[in-house]
Amino acid sequence: MKLHILAILCMATTIIQAQEETGLWTSDRPDGHAPISVMGDHTHSKGDWMFSYRYMHMNMKDLHQGSSEASMQDALSQYMVTPKNMPMNMHMLGIMYAPSNKITLMAMANYQSQEMELQNRMGNEFNTASSGFGDLKISVLYTFFNKNRQKLHAQVGFSFPTGSINQEDVTPMSAPNKTILPYPMQIGSGTLDANLGLTYLKEWDKLSFGSQLMGIFRTGENSNDYLLGNEYSINNWMAVPVNSWLSFSGRVKWAAVEKIHGANPDLNPMMVVTADTANSGKTYAEAGLGFNLYAFKGSLKDVRFGFEATLPIYQNMNGIQLKNQETLTFGLQYSL
Template identity: 65%
Template sequence: MKKYIYALFFGATSLISAQENTENKWSGSRPDGHAPISVMGDHTHGKGEIMFSYRYMYMNMEDLNRGSDNVPFSNALRPNDVYMVTPTKMPMQMHMLGMMYAPSDKITLMAMVNYLSSEMDHITAMGGTFTTESSGFGDTKLAAMYKFFNKNKQQLHAQVGLSIPTGSIDEEDVTPASAPNEVILPYPMQIGSGTWDAELALTYLKQWNVLSFGTQARTTLRLGENDNDYRMGNRYSLNNWLAIKASDWLSFSGRIEVGAIDKIEGANPVLSPMMVITADTANSGMTYANAGLGFNLYAFKGSFKNVRLGFEAALPLFQNMNGVQLRNKETLTIGLQYAL
């Protein structure tokens, strides 16, 4: 997976010499001119164009995987394992505000802020239950995209970005063992990464009369170690989507994503890895495959011209996890985009 994604990045250099064509270009002024709403950095803009966007994402994790096998909660608890507590469910909600601006036809700049809220339900080895919560503004994303070419209804562009660690890594809540005091929460319940992260992507787009195709290789590389003596795992993904233009205002899409997440390196010394599975870094990292179905609505004229509404529902096809972790379930994404 990693070698394939890196090969896509470096292989793009062979296409940079392609000449710009003023006719027969790939067009964003179609309902399928943007990727499924869950895909970021999928398109660029012409000189002087600005786009504002809002996305809402709901992601649910529930039940346990050991490797790729679904296991009961008792499998992770004493006396079957070393842990005193296991999570049973973790719904997460994210609100994302973004802006894109193109100072030239070749370069598009992008900024995004987000707000996250998570809940995690737990069960103890003694049969007790409790819930912890965290919420706040996450890491801020800044990026620049460079368009190599747009000709023959095809486009290739690269993204170089930076994730700024504005999200908290010190979220706390009360647990039965700590009551009435708050204690620091495990890694999945933290809002940010705590590190400056490089975000790189390469996207290829192709359009036909009623069909469009896109593929995007993306990686997030963690730089250094955060103030709590760990860093989250690097991320690698390859997204492929196909969309059908049903009319001038409606398209339907299907998407398949394969990816990998590395283990957490280091450890927060405050967390006890034998207390709960989410505090043990051995239970982090995975390989996975997801599939999504969605639609785009695009206003090409009238009072709402250039307003786009996108929706996608995604489910996992495969997930092979290090150690024992919550299973990924459904992910729902809905978003509005407005270009001017």
């Protein structure tokens, strides 16, 4: 009789523990992390570390005014020079550490390079380029709850002005000397910026969902007398785990970027489209498709590889600006 009671108690304990374990949201599946382009999407358990590397290629090409296409002639009727396209490449390094089950610390650094092809009223084309380390971001992620296979956490962080806002290059008008480049060609913001976010996660056996609200809030003016606009976004994604090591994801993002306040006195707003702050700020939406690979055992255990391709589905520009085109993001993540 005692053995039967002991066996029943052991079974009951096992069932309760299993219910508690399955009641928690977990990252131990391929869709346990968001699409690779989403940052700050998850937290870690006490004592866990994660190191990450991401590479992003973004292309901007052709002109947009409001929500309609604009021609080169439209731009050159108002400015001496107009951009034609601007590819940008970014390398991002990240580190996360959890001193407790509630708190995860995150730091991200990046190196970016970009090139802009331009044309003047005479039809002559030329290129400018810039590169360097961007602004350093440090954040704290706080988990409010993790139950019923749902999780909610907040992000509070700051972006430190380590990126240059004094990038220069030679143009036909300045040759043989270098001149300050317009706002899109600068690497950093030049200001201390607050990064605030809220992320909700939900898992089912064969599906997962995530939603993230993010805001970047600029403070003060930088040393060149301007302030980049605040940014607001909402990211929503769903992912389907095909098996224990592969998942596919779909993502939709809506974002708004405010206009630049102030102006760099060394830039002539009548010279080139990108030097006029009236041509800054926009609202846009984009959609992405991607996959995550997760090594759940073996010598590569806890290594993840992610890929996502993104295309714009809506753009509404202030003034005349280059349109967003494709964005490709690759990334590796390793937890221990």
